[in-house]
């Protein structure tokens with residue numbers, strides 16, 4: 200199961216009309232999604248206008264898509280809509296602070312029964328989990344140290360949300376580098392970490408307690424989740 204399948208199944212189950220993607224890159228995922236009101240946000244799209252037009256022929260929903268070539272902070276600061284967004288996918292800058300801000304801002308514009316999905320919450324190995332400030336060094340290494348896969352420390356945002364937000368439910372599906380699924384409501388399980396604890400944690404802490412820190416769920420849990428929305 201990959202992110203596109205997970206997002207589309209959520210959209211279909213909810214008959215969701217609006218979809219926002221933060222961090223779009225070449226639109227590999229965005230261009231596949233079928234929803235009436237699609238919004239793309241990225242400070243540096245990696246596709247041409249021609250490609251955008253070609254994609255509209257492949258997926259009619261791309262005709263109405265809106266593209267904002269700006270950072271997520273800029274987008275959220277200026278977002279004005281009479282209607283909240285139904286489904287939001289966060290896949291922008293892979294740092295703890297930015298992904299936490301993206302989630303917080305997303306929850307403010309999310310419909311009460313909406314869903315936020317965040318990519319890269321379950322890094323498969325240590326170099327994929329490097330924080331942005333160690334990345335320059337890592338990318339100069341040869342494989343196997345550096346594989347090109349990068350989730351950053353987005354996983355810490357899951358620990359943070361599960362420690363500090365008592366108004367959202369969070370779990371991570373164990374597929375496609377970890378897909379967090381976030382909905383509004385009372386959490387079934389929580390963590391009791393401080394900001395200091397989270398800042399001090401490293402990849403070995405994640406390895407020791409991966410399932411409990413992330414509330415990691417096997418993909419078989421996804422159909423159970425779909426029944427709840």
Ligand SMILES: C[S@@+](CC[C@H](N)C(=O)[O-])C[C@H]1O[C@@H](n2cnc3c(N)ncnc32)[C@H](O)[C@@H]1O
Nearest residue numbers: 222223224227228241242243270271290291292
């Ligand atoms: C991993 S790629 C996105 C991949 C895409 N979502 C997909 O599934 O195919 C990450 C993207 O985040 C964008 N990005 C970086 N900083 C950002 C920011 N502050 N706000 C929004 N997007 C950002 C980058 O330009 C890059 O295109």
